Amino acid sequence: MGTKEEIFKKIYDSMYNELLWYAWHHLRNKSWLEDVLQETFQDVYLALDLVINIENPRAWIYTCLKNNLNEMIRKEWKYQNCISYENDLADIETDGKDFAKEVTDREALRQVMGEENYNDIAFHYLSGYSPEEIAEIKNQNIGQYKMQFSRMKRKMEKSLKRKGFDKE
Numbered sequence: 719m720g721t722k723e724e725i726f727k728k729i730y731d732s733m734y735n736e737l738l739w740y741a742w743h744h745l746r747n748k749s750w751l752e753d754v755l756q757e758t759f760q761d762v763y764l765a766l767d768l769v770i771n772i773e774n775p776r777a778w779i780y781t782c783l784k785n786n787l788n789e790m791i792r793k794e795w796k797y798q799n800c801i802s803y804e805n806d807l808a809d810i811e812t813d814g815k816d817f818a819k820e821v822t823d824r825e826a827l828r829q830v831m832g833e834e835n836y837n838d839i840a841f842h843y844l845s846g847y848s849p850e851e852i853a854e855i856k857n858q859n860i861g862q863y864k865m866q867f868s869r870m871k872r873k874m875e876k877s878l879k880r881k882g883f884d885k886e
Contacts, residue, residue, distance in 0.1 A: 725770060726763050733776070734759075737783055744787050754790050758783045788857045830877045835870045842867070 720728075734755070741754050761782050762769055769775045828836040841847050847855075853863035 722763075722766055726759075726766055729762060729769070729775075729779070730759060733779060737779070740780070741783060741787060745790070750790055754783070754786045757786045761786070791855055792857060826877075831870065831873055835873070838867065839870055839874055 737755060737758065738751070741751050745751055745754065758779070762779055769778055772778055831839070838852055841852060842849065849864050849867040850860050852867070853860045856863065858866075
């Protein structure tokens, strides 16, 4: 059968291009692409004894890649989420309100809702992602996340109502 290195090289050579295209389809970011492929092949090498003894090693490797893609997207989403909604807020018309007051109101809302819930709401309303897309990015069950998102919206609405903002 060969040494561990020979087996790994055979897997690497036979699957690299197809995994590259699969990852490119999901990421469209060249620097992330190399990182996620490196992590995936590292996982394959570390679990090589398992990989060569399972019924469908290709499926295991694709699952490994998918998990690494989701993890990378989730980490980047958390980072970009913080930056993106603040940048989006700067582009929103203030409707004649004092921008400093809006910032203070956002900070108060963030404290009431909690950082993660606030980020999810901001990601939805300011960046335009649907709850289904956010659930997929966060690698959560869509139905479960939609229920959680609904609770977040109600919490936000109650907080805004207490501050004197009514739904339009």
